[in-house]
Amino acid sequence: MDNLELKVVKAMWGMTEPLEESFKMIKEAGYSGIESVLPDKDVENQFKELLEKYELDYITQILTSGDYLASFETQVERALGFNPLLINSHSAKDDMHYDNQLHFFESAVKIEKVVNVPIVHETHRGRSMYTPWKTVRLLNDVNDLKISADFSHWCCVCESLLEDQIENLEIAMNRAYHIHLRVGYPGGPQVPDPSAPEYRNELLTHEKWWKQIYLKRQKEGHSFLTVVPEFGPPPFYMHTLPYTNQPVSDLWTINLWMANRFREQIKRLSY
Secondary structure, rough: OOOOOOEEEEOOOOOOOOHHHHHHHHOOOOOOOEEEEOOOOHHHHHHHHHHHHHOEEEEEEEEEEOOOOHHHHHHEEEHHHOOOEEEEEOOOOOOHHHHHHHHHHHHHHHHHHHHOOOOEEOOOOOOOOOOHHHHHHHHHHHHOOOOOOOOOOHHHOOOOOOOOOHHEEEHHHHEEEEEOOOOOOEEEOOOOOOHHHHHHHHHHHHHHHHHHHHHHHHHHHOOEEEEEEEOOOOOOOOOOOOOOOEOOOOOHHHHHHHEEEEHHHHHHHHH
16 A cells, blocks of 8 residues: 655635745745635736745635536636646535535536546535535435545534544545644634644544545545645634734644644654
8 A cells, every 4th residue: 555645735814924925934834735715816927926936736725605506617717727736615505405505516526527627525614515414415416526524614513523423424534535634622613722732632533534534545546635734813713812802822833733743643654
């Protein structure tokens, strides 16, 4: 069984530095690429030039809305101009009728095969894949549908560490081709600091899931697996102190800590 390359990619979410400074920081920190939404049209050329200059892979994050399928198609088409390694989609909506969700994902898989770029669909609150059981129903009904595993959202929605979702988790992990390394807890999608000892159980639980996905893709003979430490900024993800709104942790630091820790864990798995 050959080793599977772990590509650790930096989310640009929460970074406020000028564009080139952000790219430089990401490269110097040892990340192999970036994940972000499509850039504004006025910086599109600069964005492409910086990807080439800093030799960074690009994972395009697309956010569907309105006419969800038309929105998906339009953004996928534009993403192709950036030669993405992967497209990660926030797909459809949690309150859509199931038949409409099914049509969306069947169509999305057909589009993926035509464009010949891997497209994964994120397990995200507010989207079709907001719970384990809804996701598994779609996975069972749509062949070749791939997910981006962000199980922190499921911990929040299910108000648990998914102890009663073992079978659904197994099915989901079988179809996971991209991972967001964010640690959730039964009350929310992001612990304040994954290195804090009081969140050790949550950290170890998520790492167990992530390593299982890595081993599944390795067993199948895939050449790489992309992972993104994706702890997010205030006000919706990073906790803040009352009255001052000061973040309780440094976003860059905890994402880099998570990236380095998971790299080391995969090294120990691989030898």
